[in-house]
Amino acid sequence: MSLEKTYSIQSSDLSIKAEGPWKSAQQMVELFTAYDWDSELALKSRLEEQEAGEICPPGLILVRRAGTFLHLCPNLDGTITIFCTQNLPRKLLGIFKVTWDKLVTKENASHALALHSIPKFMADDEIWLQTNIRES
Structure with missing residues (x-):
């Protein structure tokens, strides 16, 4: 499967619970809001208590193209940690336009x-992403 325009739901134990191509923003919003994140966060807490090897924050990962992704990770307090690859314009040697x-x-x-x-x-x-999704 190509990584372009795909989604996956990653569990704390690094397993993938769902994946596929995205069809619409509405589909992805509904998937994120309907998913049982409480169970995933409970699993993460259990794995941390057991010191069970490699774990990660559970979340919805959207991939626009290889290397460009948005990862939304719910937290126990109801907030979300957002990991986002942003394409920043730069100039090389002050002349050539490049992105980073x-x-x-x-x-x-x-x-x-x-x-x-x-x-x-x-x-x-x-x-919009660069204006609203900034380091915290």
Whole structure:
């Protein structure tokens, strides 16, 4: 399966619970809001208590193209940690226009911001992402 325009739900134990091509922003918003994140967060807590090897925050991962992703990770307090690859414009030697991919992490984001970021990411709205998803 190509990674372009795909989604996956990753569990704390690194397993993939669901994956496939995305069809619409509405589909991805519904998937994120309907998924049982409480169970995933409980699993993460158990794995941390057991010191059970490698774990990660559970979340929805959207991949626009290889290397460009949005990862929304619910937290126990109701906030969302957002990991987002942003394509930043730069100039090489002050002359040549190039872009640079940067991973940005925004902790304690609101649920509303996380939901709004889904269609913006899928539409490749870099200006909105750079304005609203900043390091925290």
